[in-house]
Amino acid sequence: MNPITLPDSEFELKFWGRFVRSAVVLPNLELSCLEWSGARYGNGYGHASFAGRLIGTHVLAWVIMHRVWPGPGRVEVCHHCDNPPCGEPTHLFDGTRKENYEDSRSKGRHVLPPHIVGEQHPGAKLTESDVVVIRQLHANGAKQIDLASRFNCTQATISSITRGKAWASVDGVLTHHKVARVDIDGSEASIKDLALKYGIPYTALRKRLLKGWDLSRAITQPIKKGYRRCTSPI
Numbered sequence: 251m252n253p254i255t256l257p258d259s260e261f262e263l264k265f266w267g268r269f270v271r272s273a274v275v276l277p278n279l280e281l282s283c284l285e286w287s288g289a290r291y292g293n294g295y296g297h298a299s300f301a302g303r304l305i306g307t308h309v310l311a312w313v314i315m316h317r318v319w320p321g322p323g324r325v326e327v328c329h330h331c332d333n334p335p336c337g338e339p340t341h342l343f344d345g346t347r348k349e350n351y352e353d354s355r356s357k358g359r360h361v362l363p364p365h366i367v368g369e370q371h372p373g374a375k376l377t378e379s380d381v382v383v384i385r386q387l388h389a390n391g392a393k394q395i396d397l398a399s400r401f402n403c404t405q406a407t408i409s410s411i412t413r414g415k416a417w418a419s420v421d422g423v424l425t426h427h428k429v430a431r432v433d434i435d436g437s438e439a440s441i442k443d444l445a446l447k448y449g450i451p452y453t454a455l456r457k458r459l460l461k462g463w464d465l466s467r468a469i470t471q472p473i474k475k476g477y478r479r480c481t482s483p484i
């Protein structure tokens with residue numbers, strides 16, 4: 251398959267909206283199938299039009315999750331569930347590893363990729379590749395609440411993953427809170443830089459400056475306990 255542009259978030263939203271969650275969870279799978287409700291090929295695989303061509307919906311689902319098009323003969327998207335119209339990301343895998351997969355399954359030692367459940371242990375069941383995908387989708391504009399629902403974890407977990415507070419050892423695009431900027435003596439300054447410069451807790455300084463306090467008052471008034479000093483990038 252020739253490299254073509256990647257689906258944008260608008261396409262993605264419509265695309266996921268055309269799947270229907272099956273009520274039946276198959277043995278050895280933690281989530282039920284997500285079945286394509288649109289047009290299908292004769293062999294049962296769903297298809298959708300993207301960038302002027304007809305593409306299997308399981309391939310599109312895989313591409314959206316991994317943010318890359320399979321190279322020629324490199325990746326064949328296969329189903330753990332053997333259900334052709336399924337686009338549930340956790341049921342899809344790279345078919346170049348299929349032989350290993352079948353081999354291990356035939357020997358009874360196949361274990362599916364770890365996944366989900368339990369808000370009591372946020373993040374504990376996510377995999378490193380999930381973390382990369384979560385960061386990329388968030389950088390592409392996906393909402394934290396939607397990602398939390400898709401990956402079955404809390405929004406707080408998604409937030410700390412996207413900021414690199416959780417899973418810091420894993421790569422991926424990090425997104426940070428916008429750091430507010432203020433006008434100081436006619437030039438724009440980042441509150442973060444000011445907090446570092448004057449050793450004032452960032453949140454306290456931000457609150458004061460956004461209230462309209464002048465800088466000298468904001469940095470000299472005693473700070474209430476409970477604010478953390480700004481010692482590292484926000």
Ligand SMILES: [Zn+2]
Nearest residue numbers: 283331336341
């Ligand atoms: Zn499935």
